[in-house]
Amino acid sequence: MNTDPRESLIEASRQFYQLGWMAGTAGNLSARVEDGSFWITASGKQKGKLAADDFVRVSLTGELLETPKPENKPSAETSIHQAIYSCFPDAKACYHVHSVEAKLVTNFVEGDQLPLPPIEMLKGLGVWEENPQVFMPVFKNHLQVPKIAKEISDRFHQEPPQVPALLIRNHGVTVWANSAAEAENHVELAEYIFRYIVAARQVGIKF
Template sequence: MTTPSLTDPRLELINTARSFYQQGWMAGTAGNLSIRLADGSFWITASGRSKGELLLSDFVLINTSDQIEASSTDIKPSAETAIHQILYSLFPEAQACYHIHSIESNLVAHFTSEDYLSLPPLEMLKGLGIYEDNPRCLIPIFANHLQVSRIAAEIQYRFTNNPPQIPALLIRNHGVTVWASSPTAARNHIELIEYIFRYMVAARSLGI
């Protein structure tokens, strides 16, 4: 088991979770964050823990065989661990995966009945890797299922056949998930995509 230190990656996740919690993006015990280690294993938030008060003991280590490697007996990994596993498998460059339950992400997922949502051509898209004039950027939407393994399987199938334009996805009535090459980049991705969602909600209320 990893010995806690000033460089322990869980400290990064604790700080990020607290920030997201304070913004109302991880209310109660909602949401999950993970960070991948050099050997391919990853730490993920435990199920049922307040994201505003995480401790080093509130994480589970998943090894490269997708098995729990380090955990106390009274905690379980996030119910959405399977989604993190699939995203790390599909995108080897990803080193962090963040999932939040914001009001805006749930609202915009209902702006369309399609399995994707068209994002406005805002400057913020550059931070998500879109460098085009007046880009047509689509974020994929997935149906929510009680069995998370079904969501993960659908993500694997769709992304294998049609890779996403940006490192983000929506789950209807659930929230948004991003992945990135570092924890800092993943945090930026969440903040950028949430800015775009807030713009979309505001624009619709104003009839723009």
């Protein structure tokens, strides 16, 4: 990504806020620039009304490189974005949102992965198979965020996920993609799949 991505992040954040997926200050969005560093939402900003100075730029190792306002602090979940960019060098954007459904579906499984329904929308997450058996990784919501980041990094280095998305239990979803536009698409697809899972359970459909 060669240009400053903050306008794309502001626009995506406004849209996710309006959809109820970034209520209040919930969620964080980042996108990389050509030197490998990334702009990320500063911690505790209202996600429905972000401005260009509500971000910080950090290195892949978490060093603060640029802050338009001296009081800005990197998102509390910056270490998760670092883990994703380190695991997936082609990823250019990483989006994390907090919908009701993303939390609900993590209560439908006891283990560390959520079975996804074999629906057409999976193609948008890169799964081109007939009747695919696909799982989304689920991680524990440790109070210490770097611990979540380490578990993500350790697991993905051992076994890459089938889809570019992960869930944190009772917390939210994180997706990544090779552009900001595609990351926005991935959030919308993941959220559609979560709504489908909740609806399927209500009408007794099993998959």
